[in-house]
Amino acid sequence: MSETLAPTPGQTIGPFFHDALPYDGGAFLVPAGTAGAVRLHGTVYDGSGAPVPDALLEVRQADPSGAAPRAEGSLRRDGRFTGWGRAATDASGRYAFTTVEPAGVDGGAAFFSVVVLARGLLDRLFTRAYLPGQSDAFLAGLPAAEAQTLRVVREDDGSLRFDVHLQGDRETVFLRYPRHER
Amino acid sequence: MDSQARITAEIAEAHAATPPGGAQPRIDFLPYRSSALRHPTKDLRHADPEGIELVAPVFGHSDVDPVEADLTIQHGGEPIGERMLLTGRVLDGDGRPVRHQLVEIWQANAGGRYIHKRDQHPAPIDPSFTGVGRCLTDGDGVYRFTTIKPGPYPWRNHLNAWRPAHIHFSLFGTEFTQRLVTQMYFPGDPLFALDPIYQSITDQAARDRLVATYDHDLTTHEWATGYRWDIVLTGTHATPLERDDHE
Numbered sequence: 001m002s003e004t005l006a007p008t009p010g011q012t013i014g015p016f017f018h019d020a021l022p023y024d025g026g027a028f029l030v031p032a033g034t035a036g037a038v039r040l041h042g043t044v045y046d047g048s049g050a051p052v053p054d055a056l057l058e059v060r061q062a063d064p065s066g067a068a069p070r071a072e073g074s075l076r077r078d079g080r081f082t083g084w085g086r087a088a089t090d091a092s093g094r095y096a097f098t099t100v101e102p103a104g105v106d107g108g109a110a111f112f113s114v115v116v117l118a119r120g121l122l123d124r125l126f127t128r129a130y131l132p133g134q135s136d137a138f139l140a141g142l143p144a145a146e147a148q149t150l151r152v153v154r155e156d157d158g159s160l161r162f163d164v165h166l167q168g169d170r171e172t173v174f175l176r177y178p179r180h181e182r
Numbered sequence: 183m184d185s186q187a188r189i190t191a192e193i194a195e196a197h198a199a200t201p202p203g204g205a206q207p208r209i210d211f212l213p214y215r216s217s218a219l220r221h222p223t224k225d226l227r228h229a230d231p232e233g234i235e236l237v238a239p240v241f242g243h244s245d246v247d248p249v250e251a252d253l254t255i256q257h258g259g260e261p262i263g264e265r266m267l268l269t270g271r272v273l274d275g276d277g278r279p280v281r282h283q284l285v286e287i288w289q290a291n292a293g294g295r296y297i298h299k300r301d302q303h304p305a306p307i308d309p310s311f312t313g314v315g316r317c318l319t320d321g322d323g324v325y326r327f328t329t330i331k332p333g334p335y336p337w338r339n340h341l342n343a344w345r346p347a348h349i350h351f352s353l354f355g356t357e358f359t360q361r362l363v364t365q366m367y368f369p370g371d372p373l374f375a376l377d378p379i380y381q382s383i384t385d386q387a388a389r390d391r392l393v394a395t396y397d398h399d400l401t402t403h404e405w406a407t408g409y410r411w412d413i414v415l416t417g418t419h420a421t422p423l424e425r426d427d428h429e
């Protein structure tokens with residue numbers, strides 16, 4: 001039998017992570033120009049509607065066949081698709097990944113799992129970015145306005161937009177998993 | 183700007199208003215002024231993790247060069263300050279080691295200055311120290327860094343605000359749901375009671391879990407002091423039969 005240990009608490013990522021966490025190629029899960037490549041992009045907003053220029057997003061995703069990648073090499077990709085990427089927001093609060101669209105795993109809905117970190121945010125937040133047209137019992141169980149915050153928008157240029165609202169009328173739905181006892 | 187006395191009073195009020203035993207920081211902790219517009223106001227939504235959420239990204243020797251674990255040798259010269267060894271284990275919420283997984287750290291130099299271009303603290307930059315390191319845990323979940331003990335530094339949360347000395351840590355488990363970003367502190371820091379980031383964790387036992395232990399057996403003769411800090415991630419959701427390591 002295993003014991004249950006008390007977790008180490010989180011703390012804010014602070015303002016000074018840029019020399020440590022973002023890295024060359026971090027936002028390119030596939031090289032630009034790859035067949036099927038798409039931009040996943042958006043803006044992170046605070047509760048006043050102002051962009052957040054010192055946030056960091058990570059995405060975790062399946063591949064287009066619905067397989068969860070277990071290949072190493074995210075930091076030095078060398079052509080491998082690892083299904084994980086990291087991007088800091090710029091001075092306008094914007095982030096952008098270049099990737100491929102995931103399929104659902106084991107018949108589930110297709111979504112990007114997203115972690116949001118920022119100066120001023122005391123612990124990391126999890127959310128989901130569902131591809132257009134996708135749904136599942138979780139999404140369908142949310143009030144319509146809340147579900148809308150988890151839906152990726154297909155832009156006219158074919159790119160995927162997913163904005164994050166840390167607070168406010170359009171506050172993104174953030175998640176808590178069963179073993180995140182608080 | 184608010185005074186330290188005011189922030190300290192707000193910390194005490196927030197602690198008194200919070201039920202005991204919280205394992206994580208309050209994200210709505212207003213003594214940390216930057217949090218005011220950056221925390222969700224709705225409760226986090228319960229979700230059962232599925233699919234991709236149950237699989238952490240995998241890192242390996244193609245990702246991390248072993249020299250990245252020694253922050254004192256990356257730039258040619260010897261950095262200024264107290265050389266220290268820092269080690270510990272990364273465990274999941276059931277006490278199992280997190281093996282061969284990425285650990286990333288970043289920190290100020292001995293004078294309390296980050297290499298970051300937006301750090302305006304008028305303390306010297308050390309050209310031999312950037313304060314950034316990475317390593318992989320070993321087969322027992324153990325990480326090891328060689329670094330310089332960081333200094334405390336001022337910030338603009340309130341008048342005469344100073345952060346206790348700390349090292350930022352970024353961690354992964356075997357599930358993406360276990361992602362953790364946190365800060366490690368040093369024992370006995372006189373700034374603990376004054377710091378709204380550290381005090382955003384309202385439970386003393388939980389706060390203590392962020393403090394490393396001085397370990398004289400790790401300290402090496404005429405070379406470096408030693409600190410030990412174990413990290414516990416949240417639990418995994420896999421059932422025992424789904425795990426590849428039964429213990």
Ligand SMILES: [Fe+2]
Pocket residue numbers: 014016290348350
């Ligand atoms: Fe810091």
